[in-house]
Amino acid sequence: MTTQEPFEPVIIAFCCHYCAYTAADMAGTRRLCYPANVSIIRVPCSGKVDAIHILKAFEKGADGVYVAGCLDGDCHFKNGNHRASRRVAYVQKLLDDIGIGAERLAMFKMSAGMGERFAEVAKEFTETIRALGPTPIRSLHRDAA
Amino acid sequence: MITAERKPIDEIIEYIRPFQKILLVGCNECVTVCSAGGRKEVGILSSMLQMAFLKQGKSIQILEHTLERQCDPEYVEELVSMIDGVDAVLSMACGCGVQELARRYRNKPVFPAVNTKFMGASERQGVWAERCAGCGDCLLGITAGICPIARCSKQLMNGPCGGSTGGKCEISPDVDCAWALIWERLKALNLTDRYEEIIPAKDWRNGRGAGPRKIVREDLAE
Numbered sequence: 575m576t577t578q579e580p581f582e583p584v585i586i587a588f589c590c591h592y593c594a595y596t597a598a599d600m601a602g603t604r605r606l607c608y609p610a611n612v613s614i615i616r617v618p619c620s621g622k623v624d625a626i627h628i629l630k631a632f633e634k635g636a637d638g639v640y641v642a643g644c645l646d647g648d649c650h651f652k653n654g655n656h657r658a659s660r661r662v663a664y665v666q667k668l669l670d671d672i673g674i675g676a677e678r679l680a681m682f683k684m685s686a687g688m689g690e691r692f693a694e695v696a697k698e699f700t701e702t703i704r705a706l707g708p709t710p711i712r713s714l715h716r717d718a719a
Numbered sequence: 720m721i722t723a724e725r726k727p728i729d730e731i732i733e734y735i736r737p738f739q740k741i742l743l744v745g746c747n748e749c750v751t752v753c754s755a756g757g758r759k760e761v762g763i764l765s766s767m768l769q770m771a772f773l774k775q776g777k778s779i780q781i782l783e784h785t786l787e788r789q790c791d792p793e794y795v796e797e798l799v800s801m802i803d804g805v806d807a808v809l810s811m812a813c814g815c816g817v818q819e820l821a822r823r824y825r826n827k828p829v830f831p832a833v834n835t836k837f838m839g840a841s842e843r844q845g846v847w848a849e850r851c852a853g854c855g856d857c858l859l860g861i862t863a864g865i866c867p868i869a870r871c872s873k874q875l876m877n878g879p880c881g882g883s884t885g886g887k888c889e890i891s892p893d894v895d896c897a898w899a900l901i902w903e904r905l906k907a908l909n910l911t912d913r914y915e916e917i918i919p920a921k922d923w924r925n926g927r928g929a930g931p932r933k934i935v936r937e938d939l940a941e
């Protein structure tokens with residue numbers, strides 16, 4: 575990437591099948607625009623997202639990652655979304671420890687009907703990461719190779 | 720079980736900085752249960768180290784492997800085929816596992832990636848508390864199943880001390896007074912007469928008082 579090209583962040587969104595993923599579907603059927611930077615990985619429950627999945631996404635070059643789960647009290651599996659929030663907080667600390675920065679990881683909650691919220695989150699998070707600039711990891715991989 | 724906690728990442732980085740190829744070894748037993756050094760944590764640490772070193776302009780190679788038990792020679796033997804190809808070994812097992820690796824693979828530097836803490840039990844998901852100090856002569860039979868050695872801050876044999884207040888230990892309002900717990904349980908069990916008996920001074924030679932201990936079972940030993 576040359577310095578002239580605008581920075582297009584790579585963002586991975588782990589989306590719960592029962593809410594955020596369905597919200598993304600709704601955003602699609604309603605033809606709402608949201609940035610193409612966000613790659614969605616559907617998970618059975620946000621609680622299924624493990625620390626290692628998040629770290630691997632960064633290790634492989636993601637500039638930002640978020641986990642999107644159900645609204646409080648609405649988790650299909652009762653408390654998967656609470657676990658996900660706590661795990662996100664834990665991985666944020668790990669990211670701070672190695673100087674990647676906690677702010678590159680976030681947790682969002684939305685219901686299946688919130689197509690607009692899904693598009694808004696995708697937009698806002700993309701802007702946040704765009705402002706932070708690229709993660710050092712991707713280019714470092716290239717340099718160190 | 721034995722509990723442990725991952726060391727600060729900077730300390731781990733300093734241990735392995737001079738090396739290029741690392742074997743990172745977890746253990747499937749206690750450290751897996753307390754989420755400190757099982758297969759998952761090996762993956763997490765490996766990923767963190769890769770990224771932390773990349774940020775410093777260095778790419779390292781990390782081989783990941785998790786043994787059934789790192790404190791047993793049979794399992795440690797599994798690493799034979801991997802050891803030659805690496806410059807150093809990083810262990811996520813308790814101190815016993817780390818020492819077993821160091822004993823078996825004399826020519827490889829072996830570094831600990833966790834701090835081994837204590838023998839504990841889970842109080843609830845994600846919370847482990849010290850329960851036994853391995854004193855070698857268990858008193859639980861006369862203390863209503865609550866250990867005064869591991870749980871009384873002063874290791875008193877005949878407590879409580881004058882600092883016990885409202886069931887809490889004087890070191891912190893968050894710590895239960897072990898002797899208050901013992902008394903309450905003895906009362907509930909109708910066994911308060913046990914409390915009247917003075918527990919004599921403890922023979923610490925059963926514990927660490929006589930140096931490192933060993934258990935030899937003649938019927939099993941080869």
Ligand code: SF4
Nearest residue numbers: 851852854857858866
């Ligand atoms: S009395 Fe000794 S053996 Fe028994 S639980 Fe306490 S420390 Fe462990």
Ligand code: SF4
Nearest residue numbers: 871879880888896897
């Ligand atoms: S308050 Fe209880 S637990 Fe604390 S030192 Fe005294 S007897 Fe031991």
